[in-house]
Structure formats: C-alpha cells, structure tokens
Amino acid sequence: MNLRNFAALIFSLLVSLETQAQDVLRIGTTALPPTLGNPYRNTGTPHIFTWSATFDGLTRIDAGGTLQPWLATHWESINPLTWHIKLREDVVFSNGVPFNADAVVNVLDYLTSDAAIREAVAREFSFVDSARAIDSFTVEIVTNVPTPHLPRALPLLHIVEPEQWNRLGPEGFSRDPVGTGPYRPINFSASKIKYRAVPTSWRKPFISRMEKIVAPEAYVRTQAVLAGQMDIALSLGPEEADTIAAMGGRSLSWSTAALWAINFHHGRGNPLDDVRVREALNLAIDREGLVDGLLAGIPELPTQPATSIVYGFNPTLPPIPFDRARARALLAEAGYPGGFKFVVQGAIGSGANDAAMYQKVAQDLLTIGVTMEIRTFPVSQLIRSVMEGEWSGDAFGVTFASEPTVDVLRPLRNHSCLWVHPWYCDERIMPAIEEALITFDEDRGLALRHDIMKFYRDEWVALYLYQIVRFAGTRGNVRGFSEVHGFVSYEDIQFVEE
Secondary structure, three states, X not given: OOXXXXXXXXXXXXXXXXXXXXXXXXXXXXXXXXXXXXXXXXOOOOOHHHHOOOOOOOEEEOOOOXXXXXXXXXXXEEEOOEEXXXXXXXXXXXXXXXXXXXHHHHHHHHHOOHHHOOOHHHHHOOOEEEEEEEEOOEEEEEEOOOOOOHHHHHHHOOOOOHHHHHHHHHHHHHHOOOOOOOEXXXXXXXXXXXXXXXXXXXXXXXXXXXXXXXXXXXXXXXXXXXXXXXXXXXXXXXXXXXXXHXXXXXXXEEEEEEEEEEEEOOOOOOHHHOHHHHHHHXXXXXXXXXXXXXXXXXXXXXXXXXXXXXXXXXXXXXXXXXXXXXXXXXXXXXXXXXXXXXXXXXXXXXXXXXXXXXXXXXXXXXXXXXXXXXXXXXXXXXXXXXXXXXXXXXEEEEEEEOOOOOEOOOHHHOOOOOOOOOOOOOOOOHHHHHHHXXXXXXXHHHXXXXXXXXXXXXXOOEEEEEEEEEEEEEOOXXXXXXXXXXXXXXXXXXXXXX
C-alpha cells in the first residue's frame, strides 16, 4: 500500500470514528444514582438529572414556576380529599406496553406500601391514602389529609412500566428499567450508564445512543469536552464553562428555584442556639463579593429561604445587609465578644465553585472573630446524614430546594419538625406550616407562606447565601440542552454542523 492510499485509509477511518461519535451523546456528571434505575430512592441533584432520560412524571413546572401538563393532561379536585387525573392517550413504554391508568395506580400502590419505606419519593406522597383507575386514562387519588398542592408534587411521580416492575421487583428493575422517556438504559457500571434511544417514545430523541459518564472533578469534565471525549459537562463553575467557550465550545448558565445555605444544627447547647449569633453570622457575609467573585455575579441574593420564582416567596422582606459592625455588636450582646469556633460539614463537587465558597464564607466570618472549620465529605455521606440524622459537625451545607414543586413549603419537609431527623425544629411555626399544607383557600395559603418565610428570616434559621446557579459547557456542535427544576429535555439535544 502506497503512502497516498494509506493516508486515504486513515482519513476514512477517522471520518468513520467521527460519524460514530456523533451518534453517541456523552454527558459528564459528578455522580450516578446509587440505586441505578430506581427513580424513587433519590430526589436531589445530581441524581434527579438522570431520571428524565428514562421516566416522566404526571406534571411539570416550567421555568416561570407555572404548573404544566405532562403525562397528565388535566386534574380536578372533586372534594378536599379526592382528585381525578386525566392522562395522555398516546404514550407507550420503551418495551412497547401502552401507558395507562393502571401504571399510575401501580406506582402509588407501591409508594404507599411498607415495601417502600426506604424510598425518598414515598415520603413525598405520604398524604396518599389510595388510588384507583376510573377508566383506562383516568385515575382517582384519595388523600388522607386535604392536599391542595398535589398537582405540584406530581413531577416526582415517575411512572415505571408495571409488569416489569412487578416481575423484577425494585432491585431487579433498577438494573433493567422501563419508562416512557426518550432513552432506555442498557448497561450500568460504576462510572457510566449506557442508553439507547426509544424511537417510539412520545419524546422521540434526535441521537440514537447516550452515555452518562462520572468524572467528579470539574477540571476533568472540562478537559474531556475540550478533548472531544464528552459532549456536555454538567456542574461546572463559570471559569470552566468560559474556558470551554473560549476554545470553540459553548458556555451555559441558568438560575434555579433552590437556595444555597449553611444549615445550623439547633438545640445542641452551643452559640448557634442564640438567634443573635445566627443573625450576626448572616450580617458578616459579603454576598455581593461572593457571587461576583465566584459565580459571575449571576445569582439572586437571598432575603429568605426561597428564590423569587418560588410560589409563596415573600416580596416584602428586605435584602440581608452586609454589616460587620452590627455583627460584632450582636456577638458581644450574646456573650461572645471574642467570637467562637464551629464546624461545618461540606460536600465538595456538587455545586459551582463550592469549595471556594466555603473558604470565602470562612474568611468573612473570621473578620468578626468566628472560626468556621470546614470538614469535607462526599455527597453520598451527606445524603446518609440527612436520612439518618448522624452528623459530626455543628452545621452543614445543603439547599433549600423548592424543586420540583417550586413551592416554599417543599424544602420545609426537611427544614422543620416535619423531618424524621430534624436539624431545625421550632414548634412555634408548625401550626402555620401544617395549615398551609392543607388549605384550599389560595389567598389564605399564600398569606401563610409569606408568614412562614418571614419567621424563617427573623429566626435566621440558616446562613442564607445565594440562589443556586448551574453552569455547563458543551462542544460547539451541541444544541438543545436545557434543565428546568431538575428535568433535562434529553429529546431536544442534537448535533449540528459546525
């Protein structure tokens, strides 16, 4: 073979490899769901990004916070304890089985059974008493308490194919999941999920194969996009996203309905039990400097444990001032003129520039004499600690996550006495929370939410920092990626000619 023919062969092989690569969408993420394809065990990031490739809920919340139909087309409250849900009639599961009311009933029967005790999503639907199919595409849901927010909870009700679920059980199904989404997982490993497209999906995708690839370090995900080894890198910082854009790719950023905070463990007999101390810590933080320096100035600054897009946000609460003189005075008034020390546990790598964020907060607090010791731990340990109540510090970093319901009450299922292992529990506010959860009077419900937000602000329940902003980077030929309240529209992603 002469040199020209050899070069032609190499060129044709390279073209073939490129063509093959364009048939595979490769997405870099920080972690995969530990329960593989079981969509009921985890509800937080980054795991929630995975579910919408394979599953659909009954409703969705759009970018403006408005409830929208999805697998359900209509819903009606028949009385305070009964809802009728109408379903789409043109949907099939990835194994060809038609979607219908029996599939919804099967999920709710499982989530309300003793078998679902370990499922995080089961706790989200603890208000459900029973469900039945009225006809093939109408479900009746009966609740054990009035549940006006039920339609906003339905994005979390990911629908699994009932025969596959019942035949394999949760463990077996997790390795061979079947849903109504655009992709079906075909192989799981510790660092990768491989998918194939579902051409019969009502959300038919453009790309025939997909891979979700674990790379915990943002730098590694960035370099993988630059080297053509990944097409999309999630959970970047603004610097990494800008680096990708500077090298011919695209930088993406979007705001969320979640607020980042350092949450105090209350009732431990330490300085954090004093509301004056908690207020002092909040006043000591230069939030504008923090978001300008680490998050490109994009995040909304907090006034309460919710962002302005969330239903129930109280618009009357003023910004949190940056006032170190007042902070020092409050510490002295509380009996800590020389400051004190506390330990915060932080899961690094789950958010944009989160390691630098902890350092910046620690530096700010040191200016008022407070030493914040940072102890890092993995996201998996954070989840276990939240679920089991085992902590080694005085505080920890976690979101007030209103997604996917986009209601201020959503995070209070954790950040109040409602949680089984609460880090914050104040019985004074519980009557308002409990009434807000059950009232169908919209004006009363909104007023209660405003009162609750004011209470959480006045009690300085946590160190409120900033709205969560997510950053991603893509290769230059990728279009259509978006994420809204944890839902990724995988079917819209496509490759275009550069």
